[in-house]
Amino acid sequence: MKTINLSYPLSVGITQEYAEPQVVAIGQFDGVHQGHASVISSAVRLAKQQGLPCAVMTFHPHPKDVMKKGNYEGNLTPLKEKQEMMARLGVDLLYIVEFSEVFSELSPQTFVDGMLLALKVKTAIVGFDFRFGYKGAGHAETLRELGGGSMDVEVIPPFEQGGEKVSSSAIRKALQSGEVEEANRLLGRPYRLRGVVVDGDKRGRTIGFPTANLRLIDKYVVPAKGVYAVRTLVQGQWLSGVMNLGVKPTFQEGVTLPSFEVHLLDFDRDIYGEELTVDLVSYIRSERKFPSIQELVAQIQADAGKAREILYSSQ
Template sequence: MNTVHLSYPWPEDVVKHASKPQVLVIGQFDGLHLGHASVIDHGIRLARRLGVPASVMTFNPHPKEVMGKGDYEGYLTPLAMKEELLRAMGVDTLYIAEFNHAFSQVTPQQFYEQMLCPLQVHTVVVGFDFHFGYKGEGNPDLLRTLGENVLSVETVPAFLLEGNKVSSSAIRGALREGNVAHAYKLLGRPYQIRGKVVDGDKRGRTIGFPTANLELDGNYVVPSSGVYAVRVLAEGAWRAGVMNIGYKPTFQTGETRPSFEAHILDFQGDLYGQHLAVELIDYIRPEQKFSGIEELVTQIRKDADGARLLLSNLDYES
């Protein structure tokens, strides 16, 4: 997959290189959930039938982050992860358009004339609720009008799961409730966070449950505080584990930011400085304060047993 970074107005040299008949799927696609996948798959299949490249245009940073509006609270899929997923889907070219104040002022007509036309887009594929241009004034019908006789526009309907629309906001809501199993269903894969293992307080080692303390590598949507059954990609293999997300109330550390501590079951090794990927599979219990170390250790053993049972049927090679 070829990745092209664009900043408005598009640089002439970049446009000259990227300009070619192509199918372009446009959207924010934070999460790349089942609904997003249905739109992108539609674009890829159409491109293959037409014999032209399949391209995707996404925006970074998230418009809500730049404009300070809406319920923005972090990313479901930071940009690096989004690139990986799109590459795996078979996208030929990814356009990453920088969203800034200048971009936010672009009218729907300017979007068509100055952003799509220079790329020689043959067909645009979007979701049913797609809006573009200043204050979201543009929609698929307006884009058809603007591109009459030059640009085809195809709209993909909402993707329904159990009768409900799959959406990024629904996934965010599930994560806020700690319902990572439901987020898993909507995403079509487990919710994943990534980070570097950094020094922690090392209490886990003293009580027989060493943990990898993660410093996240992106501004992720943070699930509800609690204990989760997870699988961890460490030293080239997926491994069963348990993760605590929260503020360690038993030790009254006064933390103002949540910590992410993963204990990998049946693992011996030094992971300091390594980057890990953690998939949140299921919720075990809320974070709680214990009366002392003995009560905490007893509960951790129960958590580990619960995670082992929940994860026993997963294929860790995939």
């Protein structure tokens, strides 16, 4: 898969190199959840049937982040992870369109003429709730009308699971409510965080539970504070572990910025500076303050045992 960064207006070089008949799935696709995958897979199938390249057009930064509107708290899938997932879905070209306040003010007509028709898009594939152009004035039928017969449009219906529409907002809500299993069900995979191991207060080592303190490498949707059973990619190997996400109320007060600490089961190596991939598998309990270090240690032992039970039984 090739990644192409675009900005409006398209340069002559871009149109000379990439303007050719193609099938393009258009959307933000934050989460690349099962509903998004159904849109993208439809584009991949149609492109193969027609012997055309399959492209995805997405937007970066997230429009809600740029416009400072709505309930944007971070990404479900940061750009790097989104690129990896698009490649696995069989996409040939990934267009990353720079989203800015100026771009947000483009009319639906300008977007279609200046971006899609300029790239000679033959078929646009969009989700049922697709909106585009200034203040979301355009929708799928608008796209079809503005294509003027030069561009077909296919609309993919909602993807439902258990009678519920799969959506990024539902996944965000589940994560922030501590319902990680529900979020994973809607995503179709475990929710994933990535971070670099940095120095912490090293208190975990003194009580027999050394932890890897993570500095997240992107702005993620932060799940509910608490303890999670996790699988962690360390130096090319997936290991079982338990993660505490929170402010460590037993040891400190007045802290609001949560920390991410992963204790890896049956592991004792120096991994400072390493990038870890952490998949959240199950929510074990909420974070709480303990009256003594001894009671905290006993609870951590119980948490580790619970994580081991969850993770080893699901392998």
